Amino acid sequence: MTGVETKKDIAKEFGGVKYILTSGMRSKLLLAMYENPKNLDELRTELKKPSATILHGLKELETINLIKKVQKYYELTSNGFLLTTNMVKLIENWYSINRGKLFWNSHDLSGIPDEILKDIYLLKNAEYITSTTSDLSNAFNTYIRLISKAKRLKIILPIYSENHFKHLIKLLNGDKLKSLELIVSEEIINSMAENELFNRELLNNKKVKIHSVKGRLKIFLTQSEEFMSLTLFFKDGHYDDSQILIAKDQNALKWAKNLKKYY
Missing domain, CATH: 3.30.870.10 (Endonuclease Chain A)
Structure with missing residues (x-):
């Protein structure tokens, strides 16, 4: 059972999850920075997207305190790391269920x-x-x-x-x-x-x-x-x-x- 007590709270929290998961760019950016910080050139090479698209996604994630910029590198905040860890778990759960x-x-x-x-x-x-x-x-x-x-x-x-x-x-x-x-x-x-x-x-x-x-x-x-x-x-x-x-x-x-x- 979930620890969230009301349907209203569930809907509110789901909105935040949906914001991340319904955007391929936001999800891919979090996953790209999961193991170590990346600069813009590294993100552009890994994601094969133009700088403008990546910067827009980075700005969105920075606004909700999931990433931060340290000098020329972008890295996950503690909140971002926790969320991405559970996102990886969700993906692996889906993979495991789908295989069997x-x-x-x-x-x-x-x-x-x-x-x-x-x-x-x-x-x-x-x-x-x-x-x-x-x-x-x-x-x-x-x-x-x-x-x-x-x-x-x-x-x-x-x-x-x-x-x-x-x-x-x-x-x-x-x-x-x-x-x-x-x-x-x-x-x-x-x-x-x-x-x-x-x-x-x-x-x-x-x-x-x-x-x-x-x-x-x-x-x-x-x-x-x-x-x-x-x-x-x-x-x-x-x-x-x-x-x-x-x-x-x-x-x-x-x-x-x-x-x-x-x-």
Whole structure:
């Protein structure tokens, strides 16, 4: 939820944002000065625009205290830097959403809190794996290959899946996987306790730490030291095992860590 309390305040603040974003020149000037100050010649070369157009844009930004001129160089003010930082974040969020638009648009996102969704830009380098009619198990097999290489796994598991449990047990009985942390619902724990194999090899395994949560989980998140993966439910409530998001960079691991921490 936004910290701005009234629609009037939102409209007022949006007017300022719109003033920047609806002008290609104003936005490009802020981005051009984001990392270091620039003089007029450098701005003209970078933006490929005449001096008159650039100077007009600079004057507009200077009037609203987003940039200042220091000798021959133009640089962002503190306000300008804060605004541009968030503008970059908005652009990266848009890029990340657009890359995975089929994944995000077809799934229920209610299991991901707003504050985590706002940082979706951290997943900008993620890969989206989809099963096909010729390979219905592509997403699942890709996931199994990933976890087979992990030394430590942290998993938010929203479904009771004997297939997944048996693969985890196999890994725990091998030499590679040293620890497993599971977050599951109380209902799933009760079902596991009724299964002799899962009760012995998972619930009572010293290498396994299990947290229970009340209610139904709506995300399947896996995190290791080297990768994170995410699968979701369709909007009709059915679990989708045909699409998986996978990422291995530090930004994505940070995103997954924050989501796991939330739960």
